[in-house]
Amino acid sequence: MSAIPSARNVVALLEHWSPKSMAMDGDPVGLMLGALEKKVKNVLVTLDVTEAVVAEAVEQDTDLIISHHPLLFMPLTEVDTSTPKGRVIQQCLQHDITVYAAHTNLDIAPGGVNDWLVDEMGIKDTKIVVPTKKDHLYKLVAFVPEEDTDQVRRALGDAGAGHIGDYSHCTFNSEGTGTFIPGDETDPHIGNRGELTYVAEKKIETVIPDSILAHVLDVLGRVHPYEEPAYDLYPLGLEGEFFGLGRIGTLASSTTLDAFASSLKEIFNVKGLRVVGDLGRNVQTIAVIGGDGSKYWQQALAAGADVLVTGDVKFHTAQDAEAAGLALVDPGHHIEGIMKQALADRLGKDAQASGYQMKITASAVDTEPFTFL
Structure with a gap:
């Protein structure tokens, strides 16, 4: 079933493999303007956010612009709408267009x-x-009811957890019994409020690089059947991949x-x-x-x-x-403009796999300022 995603959902697809933590120190990446909670039907991918690009975005009823070069690269002391930068900001806010930048993190990311x-x-x-950076590894230990183990284990692996060398979805599993008493304001998946509950659970252990840690924990929270997923997380004395x-x-x-x-x-x-x-x-x-x-x-x-x-x-x-x-x-x-179509294609595939219904377009505006004679 298809769903209309939020800008946050779309950004999560990108940050899954090109997280902000990969960016060079001091590089302004991430949200530039707008809100990540707004619903997104149309996405425009561009190298730069110029007046011509914003006009294109308005014409296409764009909800989210994803650029490579940050719109707000230098801190602003004022927004003067008589200047080109000020007009860009004004038009984006006026037409409720959220602007997000993936800069050196997209340069550094494998597949970027x-x-x-x-x-x-x-x-x-x-x-x-x-x-520039080396991943540090964490051990995630999740406690899951037996009947939900396969679903959670698969989702964690699909999110990138358990990747060791040329092997993916690596986990270690053991069995045990979980106990808890649901509080008065809870809506327990298993058991009743105020009663001690015993649940046959499996402990899923897997490794996660810190570059995708937030994403994996978000996935765990969404697929775990409990209101409050039970898990442990601790750093390992092991280093992961270089970026x-x-x-x-x-x-x-x-x-x-x-x-x-x-x-x-x-x-x-x-x-x-x-x-x-x-x-x-x-x-x-x-x-x-x-x-x-x-x-x-x-x-x-x-x-x-x-x-x-x-x-x-x-x-x-x-x-x-x-x-x-x-x-x-x-x-x-x-020549970095190659990212427009490449990123639009990658996001389109990831959005389809996630069941998101939206249109992703590569900007047709040429932002090259130089002319060769």
Whole structure:
């Protein structure tokens, strides 16, 4: 049965695999404007929130805008509606449009912006360029009536709990007896108010990385039959997966820097790009950092990259990288626009799997400010 979700429900689908905790320190991600409790029938995914994008959103009767670049990147001291930013805020509030941003968390997340970029380039066997965070693991111990065990266990696994190496839905289960006395204001699933109740229960033990901990506990609360789910949670002295910015991998075969750079013009439909290095040199190991990633050129070089693909490269950074032997290709910051359709497709699949009824659209507005002559 389909249901109309709230903005919070939609955001939860995204934060399941791209949680805010993955974002770089100080990066303003999450809710920008509006309310997460409002019902959502139409979602617009965009790279930037500009006046043209908001006009598009209004025309499509959009309830929720999900952007990559945060609308409120810098703190505001005033909202002047005679300015472009002020008009954007005014129009969103006037038309009851909630605005949410997934920025560096979407860059860092496995299956996010940087993975979409390397996939388009045909780069294989990728690793992280700049490690930023490491997951810490928790042990969840949930106490569940025997007849509900399969449902709860499956839901926890589907939410990402119990993932160990190449195995998923890993749990340990033991049997016991739970006891409780329902209070006067309760509506117990089992037993009667004021009476000591004995229930045959199973104890489900599983591991959870802290990046999805809140999501898994939310799922447990929704699928557990008790009003107050019984569970224990404690940290483990084990570390989980590394996360980070950028990806580095290899092309299927070596090619010249000239040929590789030219291929990016076609892949990302850009009319011009900047290249640093000998155009005739052979390259095969490619590092990619979406957005403004040239500050990490030394990490890319140390990781073995022949060339770094990133945007917003500065003059002296280019000189330093060239002197060190690292080629650079700058196709512009705007190639991150690949996230519009990719994220819309991912959210659409996740929404369908969750039984949510809504329309998710990739913005058709081109927010690239540069023109190549």
